[in-house]
Amino acid sequence: MPLSVADREAFLAEPHIASLAVEAGEGRAPLSVPVWYDYTPGGEIRFLTEGDSRKARLIAKAGRFTMLVQRASPTYRYVSVEGNVVWSGPTTLEELTRISSRYLPPEAVAGYVQGSDLHVLVTFRMRPEHWLSADLGALS
DSSP states (O other), X not given: OOOOHHHHHHHHHSOOOEEEEEOOOTTSOOEXXXXXXBOOTXXXXXXXXXXXXXXXXXXXXXXXXXXXXXXXXSSOXXXXXXXXXXXXXXXXXXXXXXXXXXXXXXXXXXXXXXXSOGGGEEEEEEXXXXXXXXXOOOOO
């Protein structure tokens, strides 16, 4: 069953590992890779990567991407969003800290952030335009 707008946005706001997909060019399947991200209901999805990575180059060329987040228990649920890149640019210390704080234990965040090279990171922002979602209900 599809999720309500509030439920799908709340689920997307949880710290799942996302599968990011972007067009990879003629004769190639889409590139699909795991990423950390940040989302606040009603806002933009943000994720960061190295600026010279394959995914960064492909997203810059395509101008859009898809993200899928899912869970397998206690019920299978997923949310997939697609949209255009609305902004990309250098990653700030605040963005790196906010995103890494979603995925790392509090005591590990400062070390991770200090060990990262902000000069090579780029942040992409996407406002979801198309949504797919489902919750398959209680497992029997």
